[in-house]
Amino acid sequence: MAELNTARAIADRYVTELAELDPLISTRLGLRPDEDRLPDYSPGGHEARMSLVRSTLADLAAAPAPTDPDDRRCAKLLKERLESLLAISEQGEQLRAISNLFGPPQGMRNVFLDMPAATADDWAVITRRMTRFPQALASYRESLTAGIDRGLIAGPRVVSTVIDQLGDWAAAGDGKGWFAEFATAGGSGGPSPRSSTAANGQQAELDQAARSAIEAIMDLRDWLRQTYLPLTAGQSDEVG
Secondary structure (H helix, E strand, O other): OHHHHOHHHHHHHHHHHHHHHOHHHHHHHOOOOOOOOOOOOOHHHHHHHHHHHHHHHHHHHHOOOOOOHHHHHHHHHHHHHHHHHHHHHHOOHHHHOOOOOOOHHHHHHHHHHHOOOOOHHHHHHHHHHHHOHHHHHHHHHHHHHHHHHOOOOOOHHHHHHHHHHHHHHHHOOOOOOHHHHHHHOOOOOOOOOHHHHOOHHHHHHHHHHHHHHHHHHHHHHHHHHHHHHHHHOOOOOOOO
């Protein structure tokens, strides 16, 4: 049983459990070929991830002092990373997580590029995940609204940039939106899966999922422009 308390074992458990809470990690690590979930970006979802961070830190504290040099380095790195995550969380940064590179909408959109897209079964998984996009965006907006309530608001420049970015996503695919363009192009500019891998019913579901996803993007864009952006007046455009 001793090996279960090594830093490496604790780190491995943390990644596995985090992948259950953050399905984007699950996809990127290839843990579930049929992964069709999206993260919960609401305050409750964030708290679940922080609860895992705290329990993992407790496991590290209770584990015997590492004697192996590699395990000692693993323990030090894991502790530093987890404590940093807690510190960022305590500052409430997740409540104003607006970024044109690393924000939740960008991560969720980009994960589709990491998904298998060669067979009808692959596209069934993509369709299910795309269908969940509006709900995941709603959870993200819930956190931004909580940030407004606490006076934690992003700077005007990044908000304006993201508004323009979301508009570009909506305009892609000859006005049908990025998700429709993704589906038509077979995911990344390759051959379309429409005739060879998708039955008519499946294609109709994929098209509807793409429409719902881009409608959710446009709703978020409009909310950021009409409600959130005016609140950024006077906020700093800090970076780094």
